[in-house]
Amino acid sequence: MRMVVLAGGIGGARFLRGLKRAAPDADITVIGNTGDDIHLFGLKVCPDLDTVMYTLGGGIDEAQGWGRADETFQVKAELAAYGVGPEWFGLGDRDFATHIVRTQMLGAGYPLSAVTEALCDRWRPGVRLLPMSDDRVETHVAVELDGERRAVHFQEYWVRLRASVDAHAVVPVGAEQAKPAPGVLEAIAEADVVLFPPSNPVVSIGTILAVPGIREAVAEAGVPVVGLSPIVGNAPVRGMADKVLAAVGVEATASAVARHYGSGLLDGWLVDTVDADAVAEVEAAGIRCRAVPLMMTDVEAAAAMAREALALAEEVRG
Ligand SMILES: O=c1nc2n(C[C@H](O)[C@H](O)[C@H](O)CO)c3cc(O)ccc3cc-2c(=O)[nH]1
Numbered sequence: 001m002r003m004v005v006l007a008g009g010i011g012g013a014r015f016l017r018g019l020k021r022a023a024p025d026a027d028i029t030v031i032g033n034t035g036d037d038i039h040l041f042g043l044k045v046c047p048d049l050d051t052v053m054y055t056l057g058g059g060i061d062e063a064q065g066w067g068r069a070d071e072t073f074q075v076k077a078e079l080a081a082y083g084v085g086p087e088w089f090g091l092g093d094r095d096f097a098t099h100i101v102r103t104q105m106l107g108a109g110y111p112l113s114a115v116t117e118a119l120c121d122r123w124r125p126g127v128r129l130l131p132m133s134d135d136r137v138e139t140h141v142a143v144e145l146d147g148e149r150r151a152v153h154f155q156e157y158w159v160r161l162r163a164s165v166d167a168h169a170v171v172p173v174g175a176e177q178a179k180p181a182p183g184v185l186e187a188i189a190e191a192d193v194v195l196f197p198p199s200n201p202v203v204s205i206g207t208i209l210a211v212p213g214i215r216e217a218v219a220e221a222g223v224p225v226v227g228l229s230p231i232v233g234n235a236p237v238r239g240m241a242d243k244v245l246a247a248v249g250v251e252a253t254a255s256a257v258a259r260h261y262g263s264g265l266l267d268g269w270l271v272d273t274v275d276a277d278a279v280a281e282v283e284a285a286g287i288r289c290r291a292v293p294l295m296m297t298d299v300e301a302a303a304a305m306a307r308e309a310l311a312l313a314e315e316v317r318g
């Protein structure tokens with residue numbers, strides 16, 4: 001079975017680990033968010049692509065959900081000794097190698113999709129990992145700092161500010177001009193099912209859908225599109241999705257996120273058992289809904305969620 005998964009960072013990567021276990025023979029294409037990308041120290045860092053690659057390739061720092069296991073930070077310390085910032089983004093020595101190789105290949109003229117394929121040759125994630133676009137898209141967040149309105153890079157908002165101030169707007173800069181990366185539209189057109197894992201609906205899946213052509217391709221794929229709520233019990237399972245949901249006027253509930261995607265896109269939606277009362281509301285919006293456990297406490301739990309999502313897809317397929 002051919003599956004396409006629109007994935008962001010930690011939630012998406014952990015779901016994918018479960019999906020691989022639930023469907024070991026599936027042909028899985030991951031369309032990864034690149035709006036989180038940031039240029040630091042002359043290097044291009046792709047957090048969401050790397051989180052998927054490291055998590056599925058066995059190199060992830062499991063507790064953090066990002067960055068490499070057994071990491072050290074000598075280079076970061078030396079950069080700080082030179083007064084070269086920023087210090088708030090934790091790039092480790094092993095992780096630097098990924099960004100050096102990526103930046104070197106980009107500099108040699110390879111598109112991000114080719115670079116990602118080359119990096120995956122080492123990590124063997126067991127899925128085809130495609131960036132949503134080879135074109136530069138960077139999510140910026142409009143905030144008010146010291147009384148003045150500013151736009152900060154998503155990573156600064158997320159990591160330095162810890163989303164401690166309200167996001168007045170979230171803008172995927174460059175998305176309108178971006179084109180889907182090679183293979184993205186084809187993978188969606190050939191898919192038997194499209195899945196939205198419990199990634200951030202605004203800055204991860206929302207950014208992927210903001211690349212012209214991708215939302216339309218998913219809506220017109222003619223196969224079941226099933227999502228899993230990243231919000232459980234009116235709060236994000238991880239991260240601070242509620243802050244960016246507010247920026248787009250979506251309340252942090254499992255039902256509101258489903259309605260935000262809309263029945264034009266979603267055929268099915270999984271909510272956690274604590275949100276069972278949302279099922280009727282989601283079904284009233286024309287989206288088939290089930291309440292199942294959605295906490296990815298381990299790979300088996302993620303696999304159980306994946307099985308539920310695939311079962312709902314078959315129910316929707318009718
Ligand atoms: O909260 C943090 N997240 C860090 N992240 C996660 C990053 O902010 C992700 O984009 C978000 O977690 C959303 O996916 C990193 C990801 C990388 O690939 C490389 C370095 C970092 C560093 C940090 C960090 O210092 N603190």
